[in-house]
Amino acid sequence: MTKTARVYGGSLYDLAAEEKLDGQIMEQMIAVRQIFRENPGYLKLLGEPAIPEDERLKMIEEAFGGQAERYLVNFLKLLCERKILREFAGCCEEFIRRYNSAHGIAEAVVTSAVKLSDTQMEALKAKLEKLSGKKVYLVQKTDASVLGGLRVELEGVQLDGTVQSRISGISKKLNELVV
Known part of the structure; x- marks a missing residue:
C-alpha cells in the first residue's frame, strides 16, 4: 500500500467515523x-487523459451517484x-484496517488443503476470538501444498499447524542430530 493510499483512505475513514457512516461506507467501498x-477497463477509462475531466466525473456520478453514500462518490471524484x-x-485497504482497529476486529487468513465446513469455520473463529480477545473476521484460502492441517495468520502472527510444517520440523531435528 502506498503512502498516498494510506493518507487518502485514512482521511476518508476519519470523515466517515465522525459522521457515523464508517460501516456503511466500508461496505460500499x-x-x-x-x-x-x-x-x-472501466477504471482505465476513468483515468484516460484523452477524455475531458468533467466527462469522467460525470461517468462517476452516473455510475455511483444514486446508489453510494455522497462522501464516497465525492471521494471517487x-x-x-x-x-x-x-x-x-x-x-479501501487502509479504510478497512482503520475500521477494524477502531472496532476491535482482527482479520485472520486461514489456509487449508480443502475448503472448511461452516461448523469448522465457526469453531476456529471462536478459538481465535478467545485467543486474541477480539472479534475475528475469517478469510479462507485453499492451497493443495498444505497437505493437511491449517495455517492461520492473525495480526501478523502465523500459527502453522500444517503437515508440511511438521515434516519440516522433524527434518530439521534429524539434521541437527546427524551433525
Whole structure:
C-alpha cells in the first residue's frame, strides 16, 4: 500500500467515523472495489487523459451517484481529479484496517488443503476470538501444498499447524542430530 493510499483512505475513514457512516461506507467501498476488479477497463477509462475531466466525473456520478453514500462518490471524484484513482484499492485497504482497529476486529487468513465446513469455520473463529480477545473476521484460502492441517495468520502472527510444517520440523531435528 502506498503512502498516498494510506493518507487518502485514512482521511476518508476519519470523515466517515465522525459522521457515523464508517460501516456503511466500508461496505460500499468494498462493492466499488469489486466493480473495479471485475471491470478493469472501466477504471482505465476513468483515468484516460484523452477524455475531458468533467466527462469522467460525470461517468462517476452516473455510475455511483444514486446508489453510494455522497462522501464516497465525492471521494471517487477527488481521486479522479487528482489522477490517482488507481490508488482506490489501497485506500479501501487502509479504510478497512482503520475500521477494524477502531472496532476491535482482527482479520485472520486461514489456509487449508480443502475448503472448511461452516461448523469448522465457526469453531476456529471462536478459538481465535478467545485467543486474541477480539472479534475475528475469517478469510479462507485453499492451497493443495498444505497437505493437511491449517495455517492461520492473525495480526501478523502465523500459527502453522500444517503437515508440511511438521515434516519440516522433524527434518530439521534429524539434521541437527546427524551433525
